[in-house]
Amino acid sequence: MTTDLDPLLTVERLRVSFPGKGWRAPRTEVLKGVDLHIRAGETLGLVGESGSGKTTIGRAVLGLVPVDSGGITFDGRPIEHAGRAERRALSREIQVVFQDPYSSLNPSRTVGDTLCEPLLAQGMKGSRARDRVVGLLDQVRLPKDTAARLPREFSGGQRQRVAIARALALGPRLVVCDEPVSALDLTTQATVLDLLLDIQQQTGVSYLFVSHDLSVVRRMSHRVAVIHHGDIVETGDAATVTTRPRHPYTKTLLLSAPVADVDEQRRRREQRTSLTRVAAG
CATH class of the missing domain: 1.10.8 (Helicase, Ruva Protein; domain 3)
Structure with missing residues (x-):
């Protein structure tokens, strides 16, 4: 059993790969040795572009993709290779909210x-x-x-x-939120995010909050981990990472966020282009 100071969830040197397309195609490594942790009552925002590997981390925690190597520990127990019976027991403590609320519900059931x-x-x-x-x-x-x-x-x-x-x-201790508001309009997004925050305050549940949107992650998270091409490139306090990032990729994500001011949007686009050229060169 974990204490208040111990992480509820720990991911260490996690590697996941998928079969390549075509006969004899090499496997594609999606996660390249990821480390992260979440404490009880905490939200870790996991942010990155499409294809960065962020959703794969959540699916690995849920046991939906096989793990090549590394460890996933929940409440002091290794779960990276948990069998069906153990996963069923874990469903009381680890749950998920998917991106598309309609496809995740059975349309023929009340x-x-x-x-x-x-x-x-x-x-x-x-x-x-x-x-x-x-x-x-x-x-x-x-x-x-x-x-x-x-x-x-x-x-x-x-x-x-x-x-x-x-x-x-089932009263879980951890919920994996996989882009839970990206399919919603901005007003509805705000309502759902406020609801998740209120539930966390009432129940003490932890969230692994997966998103491509730094503004959403800033609102929801205590800490933020930024993933790029299967590697965690920056981790830290949410306010710091989402306003004063250190890594060029995080800076690019921040500059990609839309703003209402046209001149500011143009300035951000120019800065983003400059950062991209520097990274490529």
Whole structure:
């Protein structure tokens, strides 16, 4: 059992590769020895461009991709090669919220059935599970009658709240948030982010928050890790990394963030172009 000072999750020298395309094609190394940790009640923002390997880290933690080498430790237990039975037990403590709230929900099942499923699978009685569903819907600020409706009857933001409720059903200690607001409009993004922050304050849950957006990561995270081509290139306090980055790649990400001021946007574009040329040369 971890103490308050020990990391809840530790990833050490993690390497993951995928088969190449075509016969005899060499494997493609996606993660090249990644190290990171998350403490209880903490959010680690993991930021990088598409293809950087950030989602693969989350999937490795969840046991959805095989690990070539390195270790993943949760609450002092190695889990990088956990079997099916152990993964089922771990689902009480590690959950996930995916990017697309509609594809992650069964369109033919009511919200109530979707939320009851993990509770019943863990042996909870039906009446108690239904009571738990009412509490979950209240926790994510959805009305009670949501349980009797289908996912298609809701907006994207409401569906993502249902997905969050499902992730919280078993009272996990860690939730992997894989681009949870990137498919939502800006107003809805803000609402969902505020909800996640409130839930963390109420429950003490930890988040591995995966995103390509530094502004979102700044809002959500205590610490930030920046990943580029399968390597962590910068880690530190969220305010520092997202406003005064050291690594050229992090600076490029920061300059890529859109701003309302046209002149400032032009200045950022010129700086980004200059940094890219320096990195290439």
